[in-house]
């Protein structure tokens with residue numbers, strides 16, 4: 001029998017990596033999709049390429065969105081990336097942080113949907129989670145529910161009775177649970193990158209490094225990547 005297929009958004013970060021490992025564990029053949037939207041570094045994309053090999057994906061597409069210039073964010077050099085915030089400050093912030101990228105998940109999921117329909121895939125996996133508060137509106141459970149409703153109306157496959165399901169296996173997991181799940185699934189976290197900065201070593205000071213380091217600490221494990229601090 002032909003294996004069922006899934007499109008996995010694979011950024012090179014630890015969340016998308018673990019979500020892809022879940023998809024693999026659930027028996028899907030993987031079509032990995034990575035976006036270059038002008039991040040100030042390319043470390044994440046280099047990691048996505050390593051991970052795609054680790055997972056023996058069916059196909060890995062890296063889509064260059066840099067030239068369209070529509071993603072103004074601290075992650076694309078537009079604003080200063082916050083540093084040295086406490087966990088409490090990160091989790092209890094009420095404003096949407098400068099690392100928000102305009103409509104990122106909507107753009108990514110739309111392209112993933114086109115890819116999924118093209119490859120006759122039944123599912124799209126995305127590693128978003130809503131527990132360690134990111135403040136991003138497009139990571140909320142209600143956002144994914146609405147996007148699913150859109151998918152059900154939007155494609156030839158779905159209106160003809162087929163299914164393309166958005167799967168968010170980490171939506172209710174904190175970072176420590178994501179680390180543990182990844183270890184259980186045999187993920188090589190040395191092939192993932194979370195730092196917003198992307199120098200030789202991870203900075204250890206940006207929100208993403210702080211949440212990642214705390215996740216490993218709470219899981220009782222050591223992060224295999226090197227930090228400046």
Ligand SMILES: [Zn+2]
Nearest residue numbers: 195203206209
């Ligand atoms: Zn960092």
